[in-house]
Amino acid sequence: MLPILPSELLRRQVVGRVRAVFHERPDLVAPEPPSDDALFIRDTPIRMVHADVVGMMVGGIRGLFLQMLHPHALQGVLDHSNFRIDMHGRLRRTASFISTTTFGQRDRAMQAIERVNRIHTRVGGTLPGGKVYTATDPRTLAWVHIAEATSFLAAYVRHVRPDMPHSERDDYYRQFAIIARALGADPVPLDQREAETIFRELRADLQTSGAAREVAQFVVNIKPEGAPVALQKALVAEAIAILPPFARSMLELERPGLAGIPARAATWGAGKTLRWAFRQN
Secondary structure (H helix, E strand, C coil): CCCCCCHHHHHHHHHHHHHHHHHCCCCCCCCCCCCCCCCCCCHHHHHHHHHHHHHHHHHHHHHHHHCCCCCCCCCCCCHCCCHHHHHHHHHHHHHHHHHHHHHHHHHHHHHHHHHHHHCCCCEEECCCCCCECCCCHHHHHHHHHHHHHHHHHHHHHHHCCCCCCHHHHHHHHHHHHHHHHCCCCCCCCCCCHHHHHHHHHHHHHHHCCCHHHHHHHHHHHCCCCCCCCHEEEEHCCCCCCCCHHHHHHHCCCCCCCCCHHHHHHHHEEEEEEEEHHCCCC
């Protein structure tokens, strides 16, 4: 047996640490490889976008900021989540869902979707003004979806493929729509133009509030488990940088100025390293 090169040992260590941070079961030594019987075939836009770890982290933080501006989504988190004491667990579960539905065998992907749908039937309550909300509301789910889809794609384009063809961006929305519709979201965009139109339409549902700003600050100041604090701060800074100006204003977040240049450089460097480790270069 040939000896393992030091570079290969380093690569495996990096992959192992990343999987331990983001996998729903960090004790799982050998996660399942991407399936050839997944909902989406290999080398298609959704699998390329969702495979980029740093892009997904930046996009995930941006999407969370946007989602907190929807009063129904925000109240659901406040009423039915222990995010303040287990934010990392929440992020792990979200990452696991995205991974399973994008790369997992199609039966497992549909089971994951059905599990989330069952959870949503138990999530509901009353807003501070007395209006009833439920996590199964199609329009609320539409905002959650479009906040995620636009954020994941924006981060990927910024950090990985600034020249990503518009046809592939359209394909990304078309593919992601399969998951969104299975979760009950409506309306759901099928291309970039529709995404921009629906995003503008759903902005009418958003509200700023002290609670939304509090959650945003909690995300800004979160101490990550198993990841360098400096990298986490860089990821948050990048997420804020690519937020729409109206969202930064509503959440009272300042766009990084010159201080954001090192954050972008650190994020770019981390992305390059992780793409090497996961053999995506």
